[in-house]
Amino acid sequence: MDFRDTVHWLPLCIVTIRNLGLRLAWYFLQIIVSAWYSISVVGNLFESYFVSCGILKKYKSLHLGNVRYLAIVIESEEAYQISKVVKLLQWLDSIGITNVCLYDMNGVLKKSKETIFQKLKKAKSIEEVSEVVTHGAPDHMTLEFLSYVDGKEAVAKAANLIFVENLKQHNLGGELDVQVFLESHLNEALQIVGSKGPAPDLLLVYGPVRSHLGFPAWRLPYTEIIHMGSLNYMRYGSLIKAIYNFTKVHQNYGKFSLY
Amino acid sequence: MTMLSLRLPISLVNSVTPPNIRITLSSKTHAAVVSKRSSATALPSLSTRNEGASVSGEVSEPLPAELAAELMPKHVAVIMDGNGRWAKLRGLPASAGHRVGMQTLMTFAKLCCSWGVEVLTVFMFSTQNWLRPKVEVDFLLRLYESSLISTIECMKMEGIRFSMIGDLSKFPECLQRMIISAENDTKHNSRLQLIVAASYSGKYDVVQACKSVAKNTKDGLLHLEDINENIIEQELETKCTKFPYPDLLIRTGGDLRVSNFLLWQLAYTELYFNSVLWPDFGKDDFLDALSSFQQRKRTYGGR
Numbered sequence: 038m039d040f041r042d043t044v045h046w047l048p049l050c051i052v053t054i055r056n057l058g059l060r061l062a063w064y065f066l067q068i069i070v071s072a073w074y075s076i077s078v079v080g081n082l083f084e085s086y087f088v089s090c091g092i093l094k095k096y097k098s099l100h101l102g103n104v105r106y107l108a109i110v111i112e113s114e115e116a117y118q119i120s121k122v123v124k125l126l127q128w129l130d131s132i133g134i135t136n137v138c139l140y141d142m143n144g145v146l147k148k149s150k151e152t153i154f155q156k157l158k159k160a161k162s163i164e165e166v167s168e169v170v171t172h173g174a175p176d177h178m179t180l181e182f183l184s185y186v187d188g189k190e191a192v193a194k195a196a197n198l199i200f201v202e203n204l205k206q207h208n209l210g211g212e213l214d215v216q217v218f219l220e221s222h223l224n225e226a227l228q229i230v231g232s233k234g235p236a237p238d239l240l241l242v243y244g245p246v247r248s249h250l251g252f253p254a255w256r257l258p259y260t261e262i263i264h265m266g267s268l269n270y271m272r273y274g275s276l277i278k279a280i281y282n283f284t285k286v287h288q289n290y291g292k293f294s295l296y
Numbered sequence: 297m298t299m300l301s302l303r304l305p306i307s308l309v310n311s312v313t314p315p316n317i318r319i320t321l322s323s324k325t326h327a328a329v330v331s332k333r334s335s336a337t338a339l340p341s342l343s344t345r346n347e348g349a350s351v352s353g354e355v356s357e358p359l360p361a362e363l364a365a366e367l368m369p370k371h372v373a374v375i376m377d378g379n380g381r382w383a384k385l386r387g388l389p390a391s392a393g394h395r396v397g398m399q400t401l402m403t404f405a406k407l408c409c410s411w412g413v414e415v416l417t418v419f420m421f422s423t424q425n426w427l428r429p430k431v432e433v434d435f436l437l438r439l440y441e442s443s444l445i446s447t448i449e450c451m452k453m454e455g456i457r458f459s460m461i462g463d464l465s466k467f468p469e470c471l472q473r474m475i476i477s478a479e480n481d482t483k484h485n486s487r488l489q490l491i492v493a494a495s496y497s498g499k500y501d502v503v504q505a506c507k508s509v510a511k512n513t514k515d516g517l518l519h520l521e522d523i524n525e526n527i528i529e530q531e532l533e534t535k536c537t538k539f540p541y542p543d544l545l546i547r548t549g550g551d552l553r554v555s556n557f558l559l560w561q562l563a564y565t566e567l568y569f570n571s572v573l574w575p576d577f578g579k580d581d582f583l584d585a586l587s588s589f590q591q592r593k594r595t596y597g598g599r
Contacts, residue, residue, distance in 0.1 A: 254563065
């Protein structure tokens with residue numbers, strides 16, 4: 038091999054070795070990051086277990102004053118797992134949450150209402166109670182069931198109600214006033230068309246997507262939203278942690294400045 | 297800087313905030329820094345994609361290899377929270393945080409232009425914010441005026457169409473005139489529509505839509521029996537754009553709520569809550585949000 042061949046061959050060799058080295062380094066980094074990720078997952082599992090067992094003291098006593106009304110959104114495919122839904126409600130009952138709103142887009146939970154009430158002897162429907170008890174310790178859990186029709190369609194119905202009332206007044210000789218629409222009027226009209234429940238303080242989303250899937254938007258302006266993952270993998274510890282973290286939140290509703 | 301990224305095989309379930317892991321090899325430090333991201337396992341191509349230049353001729357920021365151009369959200373909404381806290385952490389007045397926040401917004405808008413986002417809606421000032429101390433409100437209004445003056449040329453050069461939604465009647469008249477002028481001057485731009493929500497709330501939007509519907513009914517343009525949710529949707533303030541429903545909502549600052557922003561429009565929007573304060577929200581944070589978005593299985597309610 039003469040000198041010219043060596044000069045030509047050497048850089049190629051160096052480049053090949055360098056690329057091999059980079060590839061090995063890349064695979065090594067993948068292993069490290071995968072390991073770190075696995076440790077994270079296991080760490081979360083352990084934390085959830087410790088929270089469930091009451092080992093982590095800070096989660097032992099929850100101050101639920103801020104959680105007057107809790108909403109649960111479940112992706113409709115997962116909502117068919119009624120036993121899991123009942124288990125979730127039983128956990129909430131054991132924690133001390135008394136007012137719960139259940140939502141799924143397609144109304145699967147609404148159709149399973151009777152089954153759920155059979156399994157939760159102490160629970161009552163929001164229609165049965167004259168007023169949702171948001172203070173003190175009621176002896177029963179109040180459940181509200183919602184679906185897509187209670188969202189945008191309810192607002193359209195409420196708006197229609199106001200239009201009809203206004204038109205009646207116009208026909209009786211009054212002025213047809215388009216400015217009649219105020220937020221307060223829409224609130225009242227929503228109550229009349231059946232959208233009675235209050236705005237939830239906390240909304241937990243169970244499902245693959247981080248979206249509230251059409252939960253009645255009119256009730257969500259200042260609701261804390263937490264994505265809990267799939268219902269298939271729900272854990273008591275994660276539930277406690279989510280509620281605990283919410284109880285530490287301070288809301289200023291946009292009014293106060295600075296910090 | 298060379299970016300190497302990977303998708304991790306184990307899905308984290310039941311986590312409130314999923315960890316994202318990114319590995320970067322900095323050409324300056326020659327050290328691997330494990331931060332937080334996760335994406336594709338394949339070795340990324342080191343070739344860059346040129347998304348085209350702006351009217352000014354500047355080369356756009358290329359779309360990172362971790363992102364798929366066909367999965368980019370068409371409409372991104374942002375709640376820009378954290379200006380005041382950012383300033384406090386640095387011992388600065390809140391006004392400094394708001395000024396830097398404005399700069400961050402323009403940088404972010406240019407990034408959206410480069411990466412193929414077509415509509416960007418930002419929550420600048422809510423109806424509740426009018427209840428803040430007058431000193432702060434007056435400062436914010438002056439800041440909006442000066443920002444509009446200083447950025448209008450930049451928007452024209454970048455091909456950004458400016459739109460504003462909200463109850464503008466509460467703004468000083470000179471600011472109202474400036475807003476209308478900016479909207480007119482940029483109405484033919486098509487690279488990005490920047491919608492600024494000011495003096496806005498989701499409930500205000502629904503109420504004004506209902507008022508519009510009532511007026512149309514009064515004027516005989518609509519019959520009562522035809523009124524449904526679709527009719528109301530057509531009168532929302534986001535009718536100014538062809539993509540009124542955000543695909544992705546980013547909220548910075550750590551809070552986990554939508555704060556009365558685009559209530560009607562957010563039904564199937566992917567919600568991404570980030571603890572970074574808005575003035576610090578940069579390219580890497582946006583990349584994290586987009587990666588998270590592109591990994592989600594969106595069902596649009598499956599109706």
